[in-house]
Amino acid sequence: MDNKTLIEAQVILIGTFDKMNYRNEGNGYSLFTIRTNDPCPYRNGYGSVRCAGHIPAYIEGMPLRISGYWEQSNAGMRIHIQSVEEVSDSEAVTIRYLTGICTGIGDATARKIVKETGADIFSFIQRQDAEEILRRCVSNIDAAALIRSVRNSVEQREVFEFILRYGGTYPDAMHICSEYGMNSMNELKADPYKVGLKNGLTFLQCDNIAKDQARDVLDKSRINALISDAINMIEKSGHTYTTLEGLMNTINFYIKKSVYQDEVPATIIANAVARHPGLILEMGNPIRIFSKDLWNAEQDIVQSVKRITNGEGAMAFHEDIIAEIETEEGVHYSEDQKNSFTILKSTGIKILTGGPGTGKTTTIKGLIEGFRKIKPYGSIALCAPTGRAAQHMSETTGMEASTIHKLIDFKPYGSDFCFKDQTDPIQADFIIVDEVSMVDTKLMAMLLDATKSGTLLLLVGDKDQLPSVGPGNILHDFLSSGKIDTYMLTKNHRQKGGSFITQNADIINSGSSKLIEGTDFRIYRVSNAKEAKQKASEIVKTHYKKQDPYFVQILTSTKMTEAGTVSLNEILQKELNQEKTRIDYGNFSYRLHDKVMMLNNNYEKGYFNGDIGTVIRINGSDMTIDIGSTLIELDRFLFQDITLCYSATIHKSQGSEYPVVIGILPDHPTVMLKKNLLYTLVTRAKQLIELIVVGNALEISVKNSGNEDRNTRLMQKLISPYSELIPMLKNKVTI
Numbered sequence: 001m002d003n004k005t006l007i008e009a010q011v012i013l014i015g016t017f018d019k020m021n022y023r024n025e026g027n028g029y030s031l032f033t034i035r036t037n038d039p040c041p042y043r044n045g046y047g048s049v050r051c052a053g054h055i056p057a058y059i060e061g062m063p064l065r066i067s068g069y070w071e072q073s074n075a076g077m078r079i080h081i082q083s084v085e086e087v088s089d090s091e092a093v094t095i096r097y098l099t100g101i102c103t104g105i106g107d108a109t110a111r112k113i114v115k116e117t118g119a120d121i122f123s124f125i126q127r128q129d130a131e132e133i134l135r136r137c138v139s140n141i142d143a144a145a146l147i148r149s150v151r152n153s154v155e156q157r158e159v160f161e162f163i164l165r166y167g168g169t170y171p172d173a174m175h176i177c178s179e180y181g182m183n184s185m186n187e188l189k190a191d192p193y194k195v196g197l198k199n200g201l202t203f204l205q206c207d208n209i210a211k212d213q214a215r216d217v218l219d220k221s222r223i224n225a226l227i228s229d230a231i232n233m234i235e236k237s238g239h240t241y242t243t244l245e246g247l248m249n250t251i252n253f254y255i256k257k258s259v260y261q262d263e264v265p266a267t268i269i270a271n272a273v274a275r276h277p278g279l280i281l282e283m284g285n286p287i288r289i290f291s292k293d294l295w296n297a298e299q300d301i302v303q304s305v306k307r308i309t310n311g312e313g314a315m316a317f318h319e320d321i322i323a324e325i326e327t328e329e330g331v332h333y334s335e336d337q338k339n340s341f342t343i344l345k346s347t348g349i350k351i352l353t354g355g356p357g358t359g360k361t362t363t364i365k366g367l368i369e370g371f372r373k374i375k376p377y378g379s380i381a382l383c384a385p386t387g388r389a390a391q392h393m394s395e396t397t398g399m400e401a402s403t404i405h406k407l408i409d410f411k412p413y414g415s416d417f418c419f420k421d422q423t424d425p426i427q428a429d430f431i432i433v434d435e436v437s438m439v440d441t442k443l444m445a446m447l448l449d450a451t452k453s454g455t456l457l458l459l460v461g462d463k464d465q466l467p468s469v470g471p472g473n474i475l476h477d478f479l480s481s482g483k484i485d486t487y488m489l490t491k492n493h494r495q496k497g498g499s500f501i502t503q504n505a506d507i508i509n510s511g512s513s514k515l516i517e518g519t520d521f522r523i524y525r526v527s528n529a530k531e532a533k534q535k536a537s538e539i540v541k542t543h544y545k546k547q548d549p550y551f552v553q554i555l556t557s558t559k560m561t562e563a564g565t566v567s568l569n570e571i572l573q574k575e576l577n578q579e580k581t582r583i584d585y586g587n588f589s590y591r592l593h594d595k596v597m598m599l600n601n602n603y604e605k606g607y608f609n610g611d612i613g614t615v616i617r618i619n620g621s622d623m624t625i626d627i628g629s630t631l632i633e634l635d636r637f638l639f640q641d642i643t644l645c646y647s648a649t650i651h652k653s654q655g656s657e658y659p660v661v662i663g664i665l666p667d668h669p670t671v672m673l674k675k676n677l678l679y680t681l682v683t684r685a686k687q688l689i690e691l692i693v694v695g696n697a698l699e700i701s702v703k704n705s706g707n708e709d710r711n712t713r714l715m716q717k718l719i720s721p722y723s724e725l726i727p728m729l730k731n732k733v734t735i
Helices: 091-101 107-117 130-137 143-164 170-190 192-198 203-212 220-236 244-257 266-275 292-310 320-329 335-345 360-374 387-397 441-449 474-481 500-509 529-543 565-576 636-641 675-682 697-703 714-719
Strands: 004-023 029-036 049-054 063-073 076-085 279-282 288-291 348-354 380-384 401-403 411-413 416-418 430-433 456-461 485-489 521-526 552-556 582-585 588-591 595-598 612-619 622-627 630-634 642-644 647-649 658-665 685-694
Touching: 004 091, 049 063, 049 143, 063 091, 076 143, 091 107, 091 143, 107 130, 130 143, 143 170, 170 192, 170 636, 192 203, 192 220, 203 220, 203 244, 220 244, 220 266, 220 288, 244 266, 266 279, 279 292, 288 292, 292 348, 292 441, 292 714, 320 335, 320 360, 335 348, 335 360, 335 456, 335 485, 348 360, 348 474, 360 380, 360 387, 360 430, 360 456, 380 387, 387 401, 456 474, 474 714, 500 521, 500 675, 521 529, 529 552, 529 565, 529 658, 529 685, 552 565, 565 642, 565 647, 582 636, 588 612, 588 642, 630 636, 636 642, 658 675, 658 697, 675 685, 675 697, 685 697
Parallel strands: 049 076, 348 456, 348 485, 380 401, 380 430, 430 456, 521 685, 552 647, 552 658, 658 685
Antiparallel strands: 004 029, 004 063, 029 049, 063 076, 279 288, 411 416, 582 588, 595 612, 595 642, 612 622, 622 630
16 A cells, blocks of 8 residues: 555554544455554554554444554554454443444443443353343343344454455455354354355365365365366356366366365266266266256256247238338338348247348337237337347337346345246237347246247347357357247448448458458557557547546457456556545455446346446445446445456457447467457447457457357257256266
């Protein structure tokens, strides 16, 4: 935070927490003051003592004993905290503390309690008979609740100090304490994997804790955690299943980074997999390993497609409808657009696909008008995977559109959730889903389950875009199966207007790197990632509008390197946002008016992975983010769900369009250089793209077909739904 010099003069003080001047909400590093009556040579102008160190988020008046060393900082002398604990040697301090933490305890009641317990309430609550004594001396209080309130402060600090040594955060500690209460530390030490992984710690952090607790390398809990975390990582790569070889490769990635030196034999993993209650093994060569959730989701999709297809009904479509709409709307449809109107001949599931400029929006609007002519009293619902995609759909169609989650009325209940299904389906006769390439397996399973038979469900997307961030390759699998009626738009309607963006999108798809520069497409060649970063920083200043942070967006293929999102966001925040009001979390600072992106789904709060917003309020340890028309309130425990978004990865940009896109193609890592990634990057721009290319990254990208080769079984199951499963085994097995 500032320059400081340690002075070898140890100090121990007892006092009360006074004021928080600065706090990093991730690692708990704080600049604060305490009030103390102990002799002290250095105090600020208010009589308090400055301190710095990693502490919990204490309330004002918390009795503390701190130990540390004096150090000289820019603000003056302060104590560099080495340890802190909750201690009181003053009855008056304890009385004030009790009235502050417990509802219903006033000054008189607190005095009665302290008269019986003594000043040090923290030591008193450790006694076996503490609750009985409190009930006897003050009958009108909840003695157990009082003990929990006092003990929770101690437990939070102990858990926080403990996991901080392993790289854990204060929010992680709070999550653990919230779930396990006064027994949190014992539970964490007893099973670091079960408790830690569930509450924010990484596998490697849990491994470090387990090693220090002398847990065996082949401990059952560790093996199951290795498997579960590896499956989770594989699913984050987009796969719905893996093989034993793929699982072992991922597990070995963890093992190489682990504090344990011993490798885990494949036979141990194989036997644990065969007995794992959260996995399903599907017969094949090789055997396929699914999480139960994803196996069930694929099965549900297959069954729903069959149900909706079998429930198809004829609609009173006739060719004259097309001419009527052309006259009324003042448009002229191409042949492939006219052909797509046969979608209205029957209900069921249909796919409409096409690239930028092929008239998807015009066609959708025409289909809506055509449906209204056929069914004047029929209901229509529009939706998209993200808030921004839904907002864009509303703007282009002139109709209200929602997220898919909102349409299916998704509601979380703790670790469980509910949503509309066949017992309470979506009440719409025509459902249009835009940006369907972004929809992952679980979300598609829920949407189809909530679609009643007899509905016309139109899935709209661009087959050449990247697949979903979540597991699955829905649009690709639907198209490849041949089981769903598909309508393709191929004619480019923008080229007459001189759009080099759409022309170059076609050139990229053809596998050529000979892109055409023009008024809306500029290319800059640079030698390395550092030059790309500098060039992007120069260009963005010519386009950035503080009043419209969504006007320009920097997109890059990677998070790391000089041309990755982390490095870019750090420099762009400094150059584009000079606001002083901020919150620090780990290595990041969030300032008022920062552009941020959500990294996870939070159904209770109503935000989803990929949503973009701006910070409109910072108050202490809370912030408010404006995501479109939705205001999201975040406290410190949810800050892991956001990141700066002056720059974003191309993957995260799906479903969004921006007037100006500054695209960066670093030459490393080469695994990210794919044709569909470049295509997605280019097609995010509506008015102008400024493309910065490092070395021969452009040529590498167009030569790489971009096929994700995601492991999914959906296409095969749509063609032939039979699957033979291996039952969960109790005995050892070789697979």
